[in-house]
Amino acid sequence: MEVDDEELKQQFLKIQQAKTVEETRDAVEEAASNLALLGSLTVVRSLSDRDDILDSSLQYYLEGRLEAPLRQLQEGLDTLGVLQALQRDSALWNFFIGGPPAPLTAKTLTDLFKVRYSERGTSWRLQEERAVGQWRDWLIDLQGGDAVVTVEDTEVKVTFESVLMFATGTDRIPALGFDPEPTLEFLHVPVNGSPQMYPVANTCGLVLRLPLHASYESFNESMTLGIVQSPHFGLA
Structure with a gap:
């Protein structure tokens, strides 16, 4: 002044x-x-x-x-x-002062998505709890840089930003948050008699549907390939 x-x-x-x-x-x-x-x-x-x-x-x-x-x-x-x-809310404070958005982490995405479980005691609920555990392990691998796939002889790494883009259509969390709240659902129903192997997202409803795999290795591959091959990633 x-x-x-x-x-x-x-x-x-x-x-x-x-x-x-x-x-x-x-x-x-x-x-x-x-x-x-x-x-x-x-x-x-x-x-x-x-x-x-x-x-x-x-x-x-x-x-x-x-x-x-x-x-x-x-x-x-x-x-x-x-x-x-x-x-x-530090993100809201950054919005008002024009500061950079807070970096995305495994915990950020874990906390961001609300899980919609089936009723306790059902076989679906057991599959869902296993998938959520795999999802959280996968996010930790993303943070460590271990989620890598090879596409046309080129190694491609998935980032938290690409996961958020796949699920919501934006690569950052809005300063005022999402509306509606992002949710996790599960791909129980087969398509044409075959299990759904890759994640599916509804960016309008902010719903990310996880595939159900018996092993973490299979889940990791399907999630990574699903994100990499999405139109938002640019390699589809």
Whole structure:
């Protein structure tokens, strides 16, 4: 913020441009009344005192100018409940200040998707719990860079961003979150008499349907190939 008081601005410039201790003392004496109000009037013994006077004066001046508007902004945000939301959610805070989105991790995606299980005690529920365990292990492998497939003699790695793009149509979590909440479902029903081997997504409903495999190795291959061969990945 610029100093808009012309007299004070000229006094600050004169202090700043002083080349000797004597010139600094003269400039400080000329601005003594204003410096006293800013709590920055002090004895000048060296040129470093000149810089200290300027720093403390400008800080006090700017803080004083900003105090009232900031208090009004804080009161407004607090009344609307926005301030509390900003304090709770770092992603929302980054949205307001223009900061970068938080990096995606295995835990981020694990927490993001709500699992829709079948009833407890059913055979489907046992298959689903196994698939969720495989899904979480697969995300950990993604984080470690171990989810790699070879496509046309080229190794391709799946990233968290590509998984999110496959499931939701976007490669980042919106600052205000998804609506509706992303969910995990399961591919129990065969197609043309054959089990569904690869993941299926409904990006409009934000639903990711996991295939059911007896082994983690098979699940890992099907998930990785399913993501790599999707249109969003660019290799389909």
